[in-house]
Structures are given as C-alpha cells and as structure tokens.
Amino acid sequence: MSRILVVDDTVEARHLLRTILVHAGHDIVEAANGAEALQTLRENPFDLVISDGLMPVMDGFRLCIELRRDPATSTVPFILYTASFTDPDDAQLASTMGADAYLLKPADPSEILAVVNEMLNRSGPRKKRPLPNDRLVEAFESYSDRMEQKLDEKVADLSAMRILRDSYHSLLDNLPVYILTLDLDGRPDFTNATARTFAGVDEPAALLDHIHPEDRDKVTAFIESLLADPHPMQMSLMASGRDGAYRVFEVTGRPYDSPSGDRLGYILAAEDITRREQQKELLLHAAEYDPLTDLPTRHVFDRRFDEILRNVGKGARCALLFIDSDDLRGINDRYGFDVGDATIANIAHAIVDAVRPGDLVARLCATEFVVLAEDLGWKQANELSDAVKEAVAHAPLVPAAPEMRIGVNISINVIPEVDISAPVPAGDERAGSAPDSDSRVRDALQGVPDMLFRPVYSLDDGALTRCSVRYAYSVDDRMISGEELALGAARHGIARRMGTRIIELALVQVHATGIACSVPLSLANMLDAMIFERAELAADSAAIDATKLLFEVPDCDAEGIRPPVSWLSAARRSPIGLVHVCGDLSTLRDDRTQTGASDEIALPVTEVVDAHGEIRPTAAAAIARWRETGITITVTDIDDRAALDVLRTAGITRVSGDALSPAASSPDQLPRTLPGEE
Missing domain, CATH: 3.20.20.450 (EAL domain)
Structure with missing residues (x-):
C-alpha cells in the first residue's frame, strides 16, 4: 500500500481521486492547495503527489518547483492533473519544472491508475534532482508568462460569467414563481421580484428567515445535499409572507451552468401549493366521509377492519354491528327527500351518541351503518347493540313527525370469535339478516x-x-x-x-x-x-x-x-x-x-x-x-x-x-x- 498526497482546491475532484485510489489499495491524504501540500510533505513522507494545476494560494506548477528545490522532497514522483492548462506548451512547462507525468482532466480511472502504477513501480532508487539555477530561472520565466496569460483568461471568463449571471437574474426576476439562487458555496445571492414582494425583503439571505421554524433544519439539509450531490431534487416547506401568514410551497432545487458547462450556482424555485393542498384535504375528506352524515365511508371502515384482521394474532379483536332499518323506506314518499335525508342524519347522530368513544361508526350506503368496536366479546357486543336500539327507538328522528319512532335491525359479528350460528337476540326476528346491499356479495x-x-x-x-x-x-x-x-x-x-x-x-x-x-x-x-x-x-x-x-x-x-x-x-x-x-x-x-x-x-x-x-x-x-x-x-x-x-x-x-x-x-x-x- 502506497501513501499518496492528492492536491486540489475542489472537494469533488479530491473525493473522486480518493475513491479511485483507495479502491486500488492506496492510503490517501488530501490538501486544498500547494502551500498546504508543501507543509504536509515536509512533515510526512509520501510515495507520490497528484496535484491540480490552477489553485489559490499556491498552484501546482509552483508546488512542483518547490518540491524539486528541496533535497528532502526532490525524489517524490509528481503527477500534474489539470483541466486549466491544456496546451502542449503546458505539458512541456510541467516537465521543465520537474513533473514526472501530465494528465488532462477528466481522465478515465484506468488511465489514472496506469500512470500511478508506473510512477510507483519504477525500479531502482530514484536520484535526487534539485533543479539547477539556469533551469530554475528558465522555468520561472515560462511559468510567469503562462500564469499571467492564464489569469487574464480567468478574469475574462469570470467577467463573462458575471454578465451571464446578471442576464439570468434579469430573466428570473420576471418569472411568476418564487426564486432564490445560491452561489457555489451555497450562500443566497439573489431573489427575484416575486419572492421579494411576497416576503417584503430585499436581501436574499433574509428570505430564509421567513421559513417556518420547524422546516429550517430541513432546508439546511436540503441545501447541503444539493451541494454534495448536484442533481434536481424536491422538498415542501412552509414560509410566511409580509402579512405573517404561512403558506405551503413545493421547492425544486438544481444546479445551473453556463452554456460552456461552467457551474454558476444553484437555483431554488418554489411554487405556492397552498390552495392545492387545501383542495386535496377537501377531496380526501369527501372521499372518506359521507357528506350527509359526516360519518366515515366504507373505504375507511375497510381499512381499519383490515388493520384489525392483520393484528388478530397479536391479540386484537373487535365486534361488528351491522345496522339497517326498513322503517325509513316510506319516509321519502310521505314527507319528501329532504325529510328522508334529515332522518338518516339523525339516526347517524343517535348511533354515534350511543356507542363508546373511539368506536368507529361508518355509513355503508343508504340506510345501512356499521359499528366497529374494538376489544369486545359477544356479551359486550350484545349490550352495545341493545344500547343503540334503545337510543334510536326513543329519539325524535323525523323532522316532519317528531312523534314517529323508528326501529333498527342489528346483526352482530365478533372477530376472531366468529359464530354465524349465534342466537338471535330476543325480540328481533331479523337480527341476523344481512343488509340488502351486501346480500349479493354474501x-x-x-x-x-x-x-x-x-x-x-x-x-x-x-x-x-x-x-x-x-x-x-x-x-x-x-x-x-x-x-x-x-x-x-x-x-x-x-x-x-x-x-x-x-x-x-x-x-x-x-x-x-x-x-x-x-x-x-x-x-x-x-x-x-x-x-x-x-x-x-x-x-x-x-x-x-x-x-x-x-x-x-x-x-x-x-x-x-x-x-x-x-x-x-x-x-x-x-x-x-x-x-x-x-x-x-x-x-x-x-x-x-x-x-x-x-x-x-x-x-x-x-x-x-x-x-x-x-x-x-x-x-x-x-x-x-x-x-x-x-x-x-x-x-x-x-x-x-x-x-x-x-x-x-x-x-x-x-x-x-x-x-x-x-x-x-x-x-x-x-x-x-x-x-x-x-
């Protein structure tokens, strides 16, 4: 296992090289620039150095010169791995300064490993070779000219990127969505007019203060994930406007680049989905609750009953009371549909009042209801059935005829103690009859x-x-x-x-x-x-x-x-x-x-x-x-x-x-x- 120093000012580049080299069995140490690498090399021995070319503080060319000038490090193999210096003259300059190999980014992992193995497997002791003064002067002159040229190119590139970012921001400023852009380090650097008007702030960073306190950690983690693995991702959050009211937003985050492929930063685009979420809640309630009685529907009952069935082996049990009434059939004809609907709603309320808190009362269809009462056996289920009958029989249920009394039929089933031959409760000849709407299924x-x-x-x-x-x-x-x-x-x-x-x-x-x-x-x-x-x-x-x-x-x-x-x-x-x-x-x-x-x-x-x-x-x-x-x-x-x-x-x-x-x-x-x- 060889000890290799990887030098690059970008975390992503260092991580990629580390992954390739560690997988090949090498021990890797990282440095963010040439100065940091030089200090590390003077404190610890290394078998190989792989360095980027253009870096802040000290670049790769200057690092190579400094290594060759020092007898203690002059024998360490040096690979220049760069995307900034791509001319043939740059390769010659690297060789002049003492680099052993020259690779252009991005190189295939197999190519990187081949060069690394060649450097590490050179036979025989490596001679010290500090640069002589005449070569050092020549190298510095070439280095100075090339760096001046490269810096001029970078300044021009940065100016072009700044102009491009400004044009992007001008475009984003007029979009009817809420925009926040981040720089390459994840710091807010722009908000469009839509977002500024909503929050009532001008500073991009101030927009983050309007995020709901419970969502702020989630947003921080979202931005960190976006920087670590730049690809489109989504999240939802709540944020308050200038009026203090919170609204729900769906946020999409993604990196954005220049036409040449240079990373400009990251963009967070938010859509106000408050109304959509409210409509979703209304639709969900409409799907799961009967609009006439406001009771859960068969769908809710089936889901809860299924949960109980799955847990029967763990001790769960329940009683089912299927409730129906033939006395309601003439009310619509005699008093009209409005009175009939009101009667059904009143029966539902009477059943809810009669059962225990927590028992599920659902409307199956028409005049048919079901009570799902957990942890009841046959005796308690019959007692609950009597209570429901009593409550319905004595309640004024028909608005047009409050003196009219209505009876109900109740079938009882207990899970897991299912007994279809259970005796019919006294006084109720139809207690075991199935609701008409389910008879076909039965x-x-x-x-x-x-x-x-x-x-x-x-x-x-x-x-x-x-x-x-x-x-x-x-x-x-x-x-x-x-x-x-x-x-x-x-x-x-x-x-x-x-x-x-x-x-x-x-x-x-x-x-x-x-x-x-x-x-x-x-x-x-x-x-x-x-x-x-x-x-x-x-x-x-x-x-x-x-x-x-x-x-x-x-x-x-x-x-x-x-x-x-x-x-x-x-x-x-x-x-x-x-x-x-x-x-x-x-x-x-x-x-x-x-x-x-x-x-x-x-x-x-x-x-x-x-x-x-x-x-x-x-x-x-x-x-x-x-x-x-x-x-x-x-x-x-x-x-x-x-x-x-x-x-x-x-x-x-x-x-x-x-x-x-x-x-x-x-x-x-x-x-x-x-x-x-x-």
Missing part, C-alpha cells in the same frame, strides 16, 4: 368459485408434484380475490365455511387426477384448529389420502398472524402438509418455519436469484439450513427458464412459474412433466 361467496391450478414441478425428475390452488368469486360482473375476498368473507361471517368449501373442491380434483393440491388458508382458518380435522374427515369420506392435501400459510411475521398453540399442535398431528409462502426472505424466521409442522417453504425467484442470475448469499445460507432439517424449498414466479440450472446448483427441489407452464382450470390440463426438460 350469496356469491357461498357459491362455486372460479378456480385455477398452478403446477409445481420437481427439479430432480421433472414430475408434476402438486398444484397450487387459486380462486376468485364473481360479484356484480367482476372478480374478487385475495385481500378483498378475505375481508368480504370475514365481514359476512362465512370465512370458515368458504375455506371448507375450497378444500372440498380441491379434494374433488385430487380424487379425479391423483395430483396433490395446496390450498391457501384464510385468516379465519389460520385461527381455527378444527380446520385440520374437518379437512381430514372430508378426505376420508372421499377415500383420498390426506397427505395429498397441503395448506398454504403466509409467513407469520410477514402477515402479522400468529396461529394459536392449539392450531400449531393440530398441524403437527395432522398428515396434511404445510407450505409456508414467503414474499420477503428477510421476514421469514426459522423459529416459525421449524415448528415441526412445516413441510415446504415457497419463495419467489427474485428472493433467491439476483439481477445477475446468481444465487443471493442470504438465500444460499437459508436454503442450506432448511435442507439440513428436511424442509422442501419451492421457487415460484419463474419467468425465465435460464434460472433452472442456477436453482439446481443451489439445491432447490421444486419450481413453478408461467415460463415453465401456465395455470389451468383443471389439473388434467397441465403437463405431467416439466415442459422442455429431457
């Missing part, structure tokens, strides 16, 4: 779904080992599946029944084809230990080997689901296998998969093979651990057959994906061996 989910079978093949012999079952239901001429399907089934209390129906349909295919099938489990099934016994009984009644059925479960940590001990115990006892489906390898914990119940782990190919077609190190380590414990590893979603050879080498047992064979509506339609494999 009926559809109790019917026959559309099913697809995705083939899983063995990499050892290419045989079709099992089918992964996927299903969806048609509701109102559209298909619902996945999370939407799970929520709909849970909301109607039929998740367990639907899960059992899917298992039965899968077993029909197993019986007909002899091919094993894996069925994804819903949340309700993940919390119901009896799912194994019911599936085994269904397999036994159809004379099917229960080992031909597997349950697909999401990785516990990934989905926030933790099956109860009774469920895990049932899984260990059951001949039905488990396939842990994992979308992210980093979330799959061994203490979840190695419970004694896991038979197989399914991972998407992107978690196993990287973009270069190589096995990820973390995946290789995990695969090795699982193979030692007898767990089968399946790689899914393969879209390129080229991955198969890599997966074989890694010890992958099974594969699946459209590139191998697409899904079919029946296992009979699938190739029994991996297509394309001899």
